[in-house]
Amino acid sequence: MGNPMRIRAAVQDGITEVKILMQHEMETGLRKDAEGTLVPAWNITELKAVHNGKTVLEGHFGTAVSKNPYLVFRFKGGVSGDKITVSWIDNKGDTRSDEVAIS
Amino acid sequence: MINLERRKALKTGSGLGMLAILSAMGLIQPGVSLANYEKNAFDAKSMSETLEALGVHALEDNSSIRLTVPEIAENGAVVPITVSSLIEHTEQIFVLVEKNPNVLAASFTFPEGTESFVTTRVKMRETSLVIALIKAKGKFYRTAKEVKVTAGGCGG
Numbered sequence: 001m002g003n004p005m006r007i008r009a010a011v012q013d014g015i016t017e018v019k020i021l022m023q024h025e026m027e028t029g030l031r032k033d034a035e036g037t038l039v040p041a042w043n044i045t046e047l048k049a050v051h052n053g054k055t056v057l058e059g060h061f062g063t064a065v066s067k068n069p070y071l072v073f074r075f076k077g078g079v080s081g082d083k084i085t086v087s088w089i090d091n092k093g094d095t096r097s098d099e100v101a102i103s
Numbered sequence: 104m105i106n107l108e109r110r111k112a113l114k115t116g117s118g119l120g121m122l123a124i125l126s127a128m129g130l131i132q133p134g135v136s137l138a139n140y141e142k143n144a145f146d147a148k149s150m151s152e153t154l155e156a157l158g159v160h161a162l163e164d165n166s167s168i169r170l171t172v173p174e175i176a177e178n179g180a181v182v183p184i185t186v187s188s189l190i191e192h193t194e195q196i197f198v199l200v201e202k203n204p205n206v207l208a209a210s211f212t213f214p215e216g217t218e219s220f221v222t223t224r225v226k227m228r229e230t231s232l233v234i235a236l237i238k239a240k241g242k243f244y245r246t247a248k249e250v251k252v253t254a255g256g257c258g259g
Contacts, residue, residue, distance in 0.1 A: 064208035072222035
């Protein structure tokens with residue numbers, strides 16, 4: 001189970017803005033450790049955000065997304081108190097899912 | 104064709120077990136996850152391989168795409184990028200870094216009701232063009248800006 005995300009979602013003028021900060025190493029597979037051995041790639045590959053059972057964003061990441069990936073997106077609709085669920089899966093099959101209420 | 108791709112995906116094995124469980128949980132919908140063309144695109148090294156994997160055959164420069172990047176990135180490990188598209192029916196945004204070991208950094212799919220806007224942060228190995236590629240109604244459009252990198256963000 002991955003580390004928890006920090007998610008903020010706020011609605012203004014009918015547009016909900018969602019800010020997500022994931023905790024993940026996002027190893028490129030190109031870095032060498034102190035002994036000179038390659039550190040294998042380890043990265044989030046897929047991400048999905050769901051609002052009231054409807055997918056509002058899908059993302060696919062390569063290894064070039066920065067460590068602790070940050071993401072902002074906006075969708076129409078959404079009312080204060082609605083739940084938004086964000087889930088990711090990485091290339092080792094690890095997953096994380098977190099939920100936040102729109103403020 | 105589609106079936107062949109699916110066979111290939113099934114053969115690639117281990118990680119997919121978890122995907123099957125996730126599908127069952129409804130976390131990640133089958134068919135949406137691990138679209139094979141995208142996996143090939145993320146593995147591609149050069150710009151031409153990447154575009155081919157994404158099925159881009161014609162590409163137009165378009166000023167209705169706003170790409171916001173720093174002119175100079177002091178730390179290539181964290182380069183903020185914002186893309187927004189005013190092109191109607193924008194379905195997908197792809198972020199590409201021309202001189203990275205793998206050109207494709209991330210892709211985003213926007214269902215109806217989601218604004219074609221995204222902010223994220225990427226790693227850049229060296230000074231390079233950053234390209235925002237938009238797919239709208241099956242056509243591809245792009246805009247590009249150069250980011251000067253003073254300390255690379257890949258390798259160690």
